[in-house]
Amino acid sequence: MGVSTSSEEKGIRGDGICVVTVDFPPVNALPVDGWYALADAVRAAGRDPGTRCVVLAAEGRGFNAGVDIKELQARGADALVGVNRGCFEAFSAVYECEVPVVAAVQGFCLGGGIGLVGNADVIVASEDATFGLPELDRGALGAATHLxxxxxxxxxxxxxxxxxTVTAAELHAHGSVWAVVPREELLDAALGLARKIAAKDGELLRLAKAAINGIDPVDVRRSYRFEQGFTFEASVSGVADRVRSRFGKGDS
Structure with a gap:
């Protein structure tokens, strides 16, 4: 359980590809430490001069179910500050990764998952993938920047x-998902695309990533940080607790 990095098995290191895999059963709802671990893994992969592309993947039924609501309920304000900072770090790590990031998405991609894939460079998804922000049902706000x-x-x-929510096929029609494949072919499809990217000159890829980020019309870091302020306001005003108290009781 946790975040793992694989760059050697199946000859992946020779291809210049690093696979970062998230595994937090049962639904990949990440605790505070999980978001920081993911950020550290992606940043380390991008800093490695041998890496030319990162594939962000996940084990289990779905890619990501966002934050661990139960941790928020148990730890209160401490967890809220921690998860705000952790999500900010993880989303930023994907966006600022020195090399392109390909997200391989299966099943559900919700909440914080949208923050990750919205900041990735390319998305490959399985046919059963769905994407959405249930934030208003969970007493939170945020990641509209990435949606x-x-x-x-x-x-x-x-x-x-x-x-x-929207399906992978619908996002493919909008041009934001590169390819939609059967679930059993997802990782191979993501690796196949990553190999095409990693075949380019590594130094030039890093310059290209920095250049493309530099011409983005929206500063995703500032935009998401602005959203997070309203999440905090909802929490201190009691609105978030009122909504979260219904979580898991059939009316959220």
Whole structure:
């Protein structure tokens, strides 16, 4: 359980690809320490001069279910500050990774998962993948910044306000998912794309990543940090606790 990095098995290191895998059973809802561990793994992979592409993957039924709500309920404000900072670090690590990041997404990709894939460079998804932000059902706000990188503005707002989801096929139609494949082919498809990227000159890839980030129309770090302020406001005002108290009781 946790975050693992694989760059040697199956000859992956020779291809210049590093696979970072998240595994937090049962649903990959990450605790505070998990977000920091993920950030550290992605940053370390990008710093390695032998890496030319990172594949971000996950074990289990779904790619990511966001934050561990039970930890928030048990630890209160401490956990809220920790998870805010942890998510910020993890999302930033993916965005700022010195080499391109390919996200391999299966099953559900919710909440914090949107922050990860929205900041990735390319997304490959399985046919059963669904994407959404259930934040309003969980007493939180945030990651609209990243959802807006996946869908048009008005669809983003509709999904955000309804806590709705979209399928991998729908995102493929919008151009934000590169390929949709059967679940059993997901990792191979992500690695195949990563190999095409990693075949390029490593130094030039790093310059290209920095250049593309530099022309982004939205500063994702500042935008997401702004959103997080409203999550904190919801918490200190008691709104978040009121909503979270219904979590898991059939009306959220």
């Amino acid at each position: 807006a990188r996946l869908v048009p503005q008005h669809l983003m707002r509709a999904l955000y306000f309804t806590s709705g």
